[in-house]
Amino acid sequence: MAVGGKRKILVAMSGGVDSSVAAALLKRAGHEVVGCFMRLGSPGETIDELLSDAQVCAATPPSSSKSGTHALTQVKIGHQGCCSITDAADAREVAAQLDVPFYVCNFKKDFGRIIDYFVDEYLDGKTPNPCVRCNDWLKFGKLHDYASQIGADCVASGHYARIGQVNGQPTLLRGVDSTKDQSYVLFGAPVDRLAHMLFPIGELPKSRVRELAHEFGLPVFDKPDSQEICFVPDNDYAGLIERRRPNASRPGDIVNEQGEVMGRHQGQHHFTVGQRRGLDVAIGERVYVIAKHSDTNTVVIGTKARLATHRCLVGESNWLCDPAAEVVGRPLLAKYRYNVTPAMSRVVLKPDGQAGPSGRPGQFEVCFEKPQIAVAPGQALVLFDGDRIMGGGWIATTYAP
Numbered sequence: 215m216a217v218g219g220k221r222k223i224l225v226a227m228s229g230g231v232d233s234s235v236a237a238a239l240l241k242r243a244g245h246e247v248v249g250c251f252m253r254l255g256s257p258g259e260t261i262d263e264l265l266s267d268a269q270v271c272a273a274t275p276p277s278s279s280k281s282g283t284h285a286l287t288q289v290k291i292g293h294q295g296c297c298s299i300t301d302a303a304d305a306r307e308v309a310a311q312l313d314v315p316f317y318v319c320n321f322k323k324d325f326g327r328i329i330d331y332f333v334d335e336y337l338d339g340k341t342p343n344p345c346v347r348c349n350d351w352l353k354f355g356k357l358h359d360y361a362s363q364i365g366a367d368c369v370a371s372g373h374y375a376r377i378g379q380v381n382g383q384p385t386l387l388r389g390v391d392s393t394k395d396q397s398y399v400l401f402g403a404p405v406d407r408l409a410h411m412l413f414p415i416g417e418l419p420k421s422r423v424r425e426l427a428h429e430f431g432l433p434v435f436d437k438p439d440s441q442e443i444c445f446v447p448d449n450d451y452a453g454l455i456e457r458r459r460p461n462a463s464r465p466g467d468i469v470n471e472q473g474e475v476m477g478r479h480q481g482q483h484h485f486t487v488g489q490r491r492g493l494d495v496a497i498g499e500r501v502y503v504i505a506k507h508s509d510t511n512t513v514v515i516g517t518k519a520r521l522a523t524h525r526c527l528v529g530e531s532n533w534l535c536d537p538a539a540e541v542v543g544r545p546l547l548a549k550y551r552y553n554v555t556p557a558m559s560r561v562v563l564k565p566d567g568q569a570g571p572s573g574r575p576g577q578f579e580v581c582f583e584k585p586q587i588a589v590a591p592g593q594a595l596v597l598f599d600g601d602r603i604m605g606g607g608w609i610a611t612t613y614a615p
Contacts, residue, residue, distance in 0.1 A: 220244050220245055220246070221245050221246070221366075221367040221368060222245070222246040222248065222364075222365055222366045222367055223240055223245050223246065223247055223248070223366055223367065223368045223369070223370050223412065224248050224250055224357070224360070224361040224364065224366040224368070224369050224370070225237040225240060225247055225248065225249050225250065225314075225369075225370045225371070226250055226252060226353060226357060226369065226370070226371040226372075227249040227250060227251055227305040227308065227309060227316070228251070228252075228301060228305065228372070229251070229300070229301030229302060229303070229304035229305035229308070229434065229437075230301070230304075230372065230434060230437060230439065230440065231372075231423060231424060231427045231432070231434045231435060231436075231437050231439075232372030232373075232374075232415055232423060233305075233371060233372030234304075234305075234308040234372070234427060234432050234434050235372065235414070235415055235423050235426050235427050235430070235432070236370055236371065236372040236412075236413075236414040236415050237249060237308065237309070237312060237314065237370075238308075238312055238426070238427075238430045238432065239414040239415070239426070240370060240412070240414055241312050241313075241314060247312065247314040248314060248315045248316075248317065248364060248366060249305065249308075249309040249312075249314050249315065249316040249317065250316075250317045250318075250319055250357070250360070251301075251302055251305045251306070251316070251317070251318045251319070252319055252321050252352065252353075252357065253302075253318050253319060253320045253321060253322060254321055254322060254325040254444065254445070302318065304433065304434050304437065307433055308432055308433065308434060311431070311432065311433070319356075319357070319360055321352055321356055324351065324352055324356055325348075325352065325445075327351065328344050328347050328348050328351060328352070328445075329344075329445055329454075329458065330458070331344065331347055332344045332347075332443075332445075332454075333454070333455050333458045333459055333462075335592050336451065336455055336483045337455065337459065337462060337483055337508060338508050338592075339482060339505075339506035339507060339508040339591070340590070340591045340592025341486050341487060341590040341591070341592040341593050342592050343399070343552075343592075343593060343594045344443055344445075345399045345443070345552075346398075346399045346401070346402060346594045349399055349400055349402060349403070350402035350403075353369070353371065354402065354403050354404060354407060357369055358407060358410065361410075367410065368410045368411065368412050369410065369411060369412070370411075370412035370413070370414055371411075371412075371413065372413075372414075372415055373389070373396045373397075373399075373400060373413050373415075373416070374389030374390075374391055374394040374395050374396045374397075374413070374415065374416055374420075375387065375388065375389045375395065375396055375397040375400050375413045375416050376388070376389060376390070376413055376416035376417060376601075377408055377409075377411055377412065377413060377416075378601075378602070380535075380602065384408035384409045385408065385534060385535070385602055385603070386400060386401070386403060386408060386534055386602070386603040387416075387601045387602055387603065388598070388601040388603070389413070389415075389416045389417075390416065390417050390418065390419065391418065391419040391420055393420070394419075394420050397596075397598075397603050398549055398552050398594070398596050399552065399594075400603070401532060401534070401594065401596045401603050401605065401606040402532045402594075402606070403532075403534070404532075405532075405533070405534050408534070424436075451483070452481065452483055452484045455483045456481075456483075462481055462483055463480060463481040464481055464511055465478060465479065465480050465481070466478070466479055466481075466482060466510075466511035466512055466513070467479070467511075467512050467513075468493065468495055468512070468513045468514075468515055469512050469513070469514055469515070470497075470514070470515060470516065471504075471514060471516050471520065476495050476497065476515060477493065477494060477495040479513050482506045482507075482508065482511055482512070482513050485503045485506060485513050486503065486590070487503055487504065487505065487506065487521070487588055487590035488502060488503065488521055488587065488588030488590070489502065489503045490502050490503075493515060495515060499517065500517070500518065501515040501516060501517065502515065502516065502517070502518055502520075502521055502588075503515060504516040504520045504521055518587070520614070521587045521588050522585035522586065522587060522614065522615055523582070523585060523586050523587075523589040523612045523613060523614065523615075524581065524582055524585045524586075524613060524614070524615045525579060525580060525581045525582060525612075525613045526550075526579070526580050526589055526595065526609050526610075526611060526612045526613065527564075527577065527578075527579050527609070527610045527611040527612075527613075528577065528578050528579070528580060528595050528606070528607040528608060528609055528610065529576055529577045529607055529608055529610045530576060530607050530608045531576050531577065531578060531605060531606065531607035532605055532606060532607065533604070533605035534603055534604060534605050535602075535604045535605060537561070537563055537578070537604070537605065538563065540599075540604065541561050541563070541578075541597065541604055541605070542561060542562070542563055543560070544560070544561075544599070545558055545559070545560060545583075546558075546559055546560070546561060546597045546598060546599055546604060547559070547597070547598040547599070548580050548582065548595055548596070548597055548598075549595070549596045549597075549598065550586065550589050550593050550594075550595045550596075550609065551588075551593060554586075556598055557582050557583065557584065557586050558582070558583040558584070559580050559581055559582045559583060559597075560580075560581050560583075561578050561579070561580055561581075561597065562578060562579040562581065563577075563578050564576075564577035564578055564579060576607075577607075577610075578607065580595060580597075585615050589609065589612050590609065590612065591609050591610060591611060591612065592608065592609065593608070593609045594606060594607070594608055594609075595607060595608070595609050
């Protein structure tokens with residue numbers, strides 16, 4: 215863990231073992247650590263009593279308050295997910311044990327944008343990734359802004375990733391533990407913020423992180439990892455969408471590629487590309503969702519072979535390198551879902567596309583060496599050169615072999 219000198223560091227503390235160990239390692243290294251729990255807005259009990267020795271702040275700069283202190287606001291925490299009342303209490307307890315200041319930043323309004331994105335993408339027939347958007351909009355945005363307001367030099371988190379150096383410039387690298395690597399969901403980091411990001415556990419395997427939590431005496435050493443999307447703790451995506459958009463449930467047709475009606479559905483938001491279960495269609499062979507069309511409210515089914523994609527168009531790119539010099543013409547690994555094995559591919563830049571956040575070409579085409587299964591519009595696609603993350607974007611269109 216190369217962090218270079220003693221610094222003031224804001225640590226995003228979720229109440230889990232990874233972020234808790236990250237904070238403990240930084241404190242042990244002699245840094246001035248400030249813990250921060252991101253309040254995202256699940257309804258539930260108030261945590262005022264739980265946070266009696268913490269400040270609950272509205273993520274506004276000290277100068278915005280006439281008294282010169284952080285503005286206080288009542289905060290509520292839900293029972294489940296990464297912003298649950300249990301997680302808030304765990305994060306507070308770890309901060310108290312480490313003897314570091316602890317803040318709760320109220321990002322409820324901002325997090326609502328992420329939930330709306332998730333819902334709207336599903337209703338548009340796409341496959342969204344809210345965890346990447348949360349990192350882009352909150353952890354790399356609002357949280358870094360808050361860190362600068364309190365005079366922190368860096369923001370640290372418990373992600374399994376690393377910051378390295380290429381030609382004297384910071385770059386994003388995979389975590390050492392390949393089974394836990396989270397660099398995929400971090401590709402949207404602005405390149406100029408890499409120098410202000412720390413991943414203290416990125417060099418460690420998960421087993422060692424657990425051991426360190428026990429050695430530090432942290433109360434969360436045996437806490438299970440969170441597996442679900444934090445705002446859908448019951449994994450009922452359709453239920454969330456229907457609660458958020460009451461008019462979402464519109465029955466429609468399940469059709470084959472020729473447009474023939476093969477069945478009915480109660481809302482295309484119940485399905486994702488690649489899904490086989492729940493179709494309730496019998497045609498003598500296994501069929502899968504191969505496309506969704508929100509304009510006609512239809513779900514298209516076909517055989518597994520029809521899920522294959524040999525290239526895709528990607529937009530909203532974020533480059534952590536110079537794509538013209540370091541991407542074009544080189545074989546790279548492309549990862550289009552968090553849990554898939556990266557596929558060998560080549561990239562063609564589309565210079566006429568809208569520029570991405572990095573100011574460089576915003577669209578590119580990925581040509582897979584071998585056809586890939588269930589590549590879907592709305593998914594994040596990330597490019598790797600060995601352990602180095604070159605950049606990525608969001609899949610706009612896919613093409614069959």
